[in-house]
Amino acid sequence: MAEPILAGVAESELGETPDRNWLDNAAIATVRALEDAGCSLADVDGVAVAGGNDYMPALVLSEYLDLDEPSFLEGTEIGGSSFEHFCGHVRDAMTRGEADVVVVAYGSTGKTGPGRDRSLEETHPVDGFVRPTGLFRPPGAYAMAARRHMHEYGTTEEQLAEVAVSTREWASMNPKAAQQDPITVDDVLESRQIAEPFNLLDCCLVSDGGGAVVLVSEEKARELGVPEIAVAGVASTSTHRQDISEMPDMTTTGAAVTGPNAFAQAGITHDDVDVAEIYDSFTYTALVTLEDLGFCEKGAGGEFVSGGTTAPGGELPMNTQGGGLSYCHPGHFGIFVLIEAARQLRGDYEGDRQVDDAEVAVAHGTGGLLSSSSTVVLRREA
Amino acid sequence: MSAPVEDRRESWDGPVPVPTGATVPFWEGTLEGDLRYQECDCGNRQLYPRAVCTDCGAEDPPFEESEGVGTIYTYTVCHVPGEPGFADRTPYIVGAIELAEGPRLLALLDADPDVLEIGASVAVTFWRLSDEAAMPVFVPE
Numbered sequence: 001m002a003e004p005i006l007a008g009v010a011e012s013e014l015g016e017t018p019d020r021n022w023l024d025n026a027a028i029a030t031v032r033a034l035e036d037a038g039c040s041l042a043d044v045d046g047v048a049v050a051g052g053n054d055y056m057p058a059l060v061l062s063e064y065l066d067l068d069e070p071s072f073l074e075g076t077e078i079g080g081s082s083f084e085h086f087c088g089h090v091r092d093a094m095t096r097g098e099a100d101v102v103v104v105a106y107g108s109t110g111k112t113g114p115g116r117d118r119s120l121e122e123t124h125p126v127d128g129f130v131r132p133t134g135l136f137r138p139p140g141a142y143a144m145a146a147r148r149h150m151h152e153y154g155t156t157e158e159q160l161a162e163v164a165v166s167t168r169e170w171a172s173m174n175p176k177a178a179q180q181d182p183i184t185v186d187d188v189l190e191s192r193q194i195a196e197p198f199n200l201l202d203c204c205l206v207s208d209g210g211g212a213v214v215l216v217s218e219e220k221a222r223e224l225g226v227p228e229i230a231v232a233g234v235a236s237t238s239t240h241r242q243d244i245s246e247m248p249d250m251t252t253t254g255a256a257v258t259g260p261n262a263f264a265q266a267g268i269t270h271d272d273v274d275v276a277e278i279y280d281s282f283t284y285t286a287l288v289t290l291e292d293l294g295f296c297e298k299g300a301g302g303e304f305v306s307g308g309t310t311a312p313g314g315e316l317p318m319n320t321q322g323g324g325l326s327y328c329h330p331g332h333f334g335i336f337v338l339i340e341a342a343r344q345l346r347g348d349y350e351g352d353r354q355v356d357d358a359e360v361a362v363a364h365g366t367g368g369l370l371s372s373s374s375t376v377v378l379r380r381e382a
Numbered sequence: 383m384s385a386p387v388e389d390r391r392e393s394w395d396g397p398v399p400v401p402t403g404a405t406v407p408f409w410e411g412t413l414e415g416d417l418r419y420q421e422c423d424c425g426n427r428q429l430y431p432r433a434v435c436t437d438c439g440a441e442d443p444p445f446e447e448s449e450g451v452g453t454i455y456t457y458t459v460c461h462v463p464g465e466p467g468f469a470d471r472t473p474y475i476v477g478a479i480e481l482a483e484g485p486r487l488l489a490l491l492d493a494d495p496d497v498l499e500i501g502a503s504v505a506v507t508f509w510r511l512s513d514e515a516a517m518p519v520f521v522p523e
Contacts, residue, residue, distance in 0.1 A: 144477075
């Protein structure tokens with residue numbers, strides 16, 4: 001099986017982009033990522049897009065970029081994990097010789113764009129069971145799962161806060177991060193209540209922005225002369241969708257399935273992982289995913305994240321750009337975990353921001369209301 | 383069972399359920415104070431109502447009446463309104479209720495947040511929100 005090479009990565013402007021729509025941001029990120037890979041729009045023969053709230057997004061972006069009859073088109077929408085999920089389909093397409101240069105793109109105006117249509121008419125029947133309860137989604141849904149984890153395993157609000165504190169330490173070294181001032185556990189606990197047990201600093205930012213990665217065949221990568229960051233393992237699954245009460249076990253996510261699958265494909269163990277980019281829509285998202293991926297025992301996530309394990313200099317550097325909690329979160333954060341994983345493996349940074357000699361990275365996406373999980377293992381070829 | 387149904391049509395500004403397809407019998411039951419779930423001939427029980435059994439695939443599994451009691455699987459206290467019409471209501475409690483019959487249901491909890499706990503017993507009541515539907519709301523037993 002071919003292993004696609006992650007040849008280029010880029011973001012559009014992040015934060016507030018009131019003069020751009022989702023498509024503008026996706027397109028800007030795409031051309032920047034192609035430039036990063038040393039190729040151009042003329043080389044692109046595949047496009048994979050999610051987010052953007054548009055019908056037929058792969059066609060929309062293909063038209064916008066005036067792509068020349070792309071042979072690979074992908075628009076599967078599984079929320080924030082879509083882009084990790086795409087990596088598997090791209091691998092399959094490259095194995096079949098269907099595409100050599102595929103752009104995986106995302107754009108959003110989650111902060112300044114128009115609000116969602118709130119009509120209940122002709123929507124999914126479960127909406128009638130969820131929306132009248134007033135549950136603030138997604139925070140309230142994740143909060144309910146976190147509460148259950150606290151009940152079953154004794155996880156504390158302080159331990160959840162540790163995730164935000166460590167993540168902010170990384171953000172303090174990232175000029176692109178929206179929030180860079182260091183915070184303490186007390187700062188998290190004293191921030192505004194959102195949905196118990198979550199306070200404001202347990203929750204991700206809301207941003208505009210886009211991101212893109214360029215996946216190329218091994219042959220094309222050699223031609224381009226890029227560092228060979230290989231997609232060595234990919235797995236996806238889902239457990240439910242709109243209604244958090246449908247999640248079979250709120251303390252175990254689909255990462256418990258996708259982690260072992262992706263690790264086995266890549267032939268790695270946890271000791272091989274140098275850097276982890278783990279979707280952190282909320283502090284709990286990262287904590288439970290670390291458990292499910294097997295970085296610690298089930299239920300021991302609170303203990304694991306305490307004391308700076310995932311902070312700069314820690315045993316498992318995690319969310320080294322500042323994560324969804326401090327860097328940006330336009331809605332589907334999954335593209336940004338791939339971008340940062342690639343940059344760490346390429347050694348793009350200096351000083352403490354760079355994880356020493358990083359060869360293997362895990363990029364994990366989560367979508368919906370803890371609903372979908374996709375794990376990608378990236379490996380820098382010697 | 384027939385649990386109390388309180389008419390909240392005048393005072394409710396939030397979203398109201400729209401009965402469609404397989405959910406129609408559920409919402410009809412709520413107007414009478416009945417909490418219904420689907421129990422297929424194969425034994426599978428499910429909520430929300432669906433046109434097929436999620437276990438054996440049988441079409442339109444029949445409805446049964448719940449006893450209307452269960453336990454709190456988990457809950458959150460919302461300090462930020464998640465829907466229109468909830469601003470004056472904050473903080474309010476949303477729980478995932480595990481019915482005695484098995485299925486889980488997302489619902490408002492009409493209770494004091496300070497004494498709530500996971501595993502506590504709760505019973506259903508209904509708030510009538512429209513001519514077509516009343517919403518299940520759970521109270522501590």
